[in-house]
Amino acid sequence: MVQPDEIIRTRRKTLAIAVDSFGRLIVRAPMDCSEARIFAFLQEKENWILRKQAERKGAGIDLPPENLNGYSLFLLGKKCKIYVIPTSKVGYNSEKDVIYLPENNPKERLIKWLKNNAKRIFTSVTAQTAARMDASYKSVTVTSARGRWGSCSGDNALHYSFRLIYAPKDVIEYVAVHELAHTKHKNHSKAFWTEVEKYVPDWKIKRKWLKLHGGLMEIF
Ligand SMILES: [Zn+2]
Structure with missing residues (x-):
């Protein structure tokens, strides 16, 4: 059974679903639409939802966390792992696909x-x-x-x-x-x-x- 990540109630008349860039399932529903009706609708669309989610998750894009240490960033199509270390400037090793960031303002420097x-x-x-x-x-x-x-x-x-x-x-x-x-x-x-x-x-x-x-x- 697929679970929505977010249900947005609006003044619309019909149910609509979308899978966002990160594979999250967003449902837009009329104000008075019952949960039962929403879940019945999701069940009906399950194949489409699962296919879209697999496609999006296959893209492997994650939003960066507050602490960038350990985060993998796409760079020229390749995933590059970030290490926040005691250094004064940004370093990049293209063979190891690693980016080193200084501890001081790592995000701004990146x-x-x-x-x-x-x-x-x-x-x-x-x-x-x-x-x-x-x-x-x-x-x-x-x-x-x-x-x-x-x-x-x-x-x-x-x-x-x-x-x-x-x-x-x-x-x-x-x-x-x-x-x-x-x-x-x-x-x-x-x-x-x-x-x-x-x-x-x-x-x-x-x-x-x-x-x-x-x-x-x-x-x-
Ligand atoms: Zn154009």
Whole structure:
């Protein structure tokens, strides 16, 4: 029997269920809906719920706890274990997939480190990708905005969320191709996707990865 993680009562007329990025089952129910009716509904939808939860949990995203020591963070698609130790600066061992954080303000130091690396990586990936696509852009900016991984403004200034650094390199490359394709097509028309497909034939798989790992947008 599936259990809801949260039941939200609203002035709606029908029952609705959703499985969030972390596999939590959220039920939205009318004010006067009985618990029995809610559970009957969940039973009816059990297969769908279990499938969605398995998919989300398979993504392996956990929200960071207050104490970051021992927490595993996604970095370029790989899980990296965090150790908070007596050190003065952030350390990273890419072979062991370990990040060392100082005991003083570990979270703030980590976010700053992620943003600096995001800026360096996205700037380089964008430049290389633009050369391949024969595309030109104005600038690369790393933002803390949630909700979109990347965007391209009317004057071809590119913006990326620093949290894209959690994604594998080929997914980052897809986002760069996507945004650079917008310098040629300011929409998601057929011509736009044809351009994307020239450089990332399996763009649908990358897009699915980003959707499935949407919970990464909630990390820091
Ligand atoms: Zn787009």
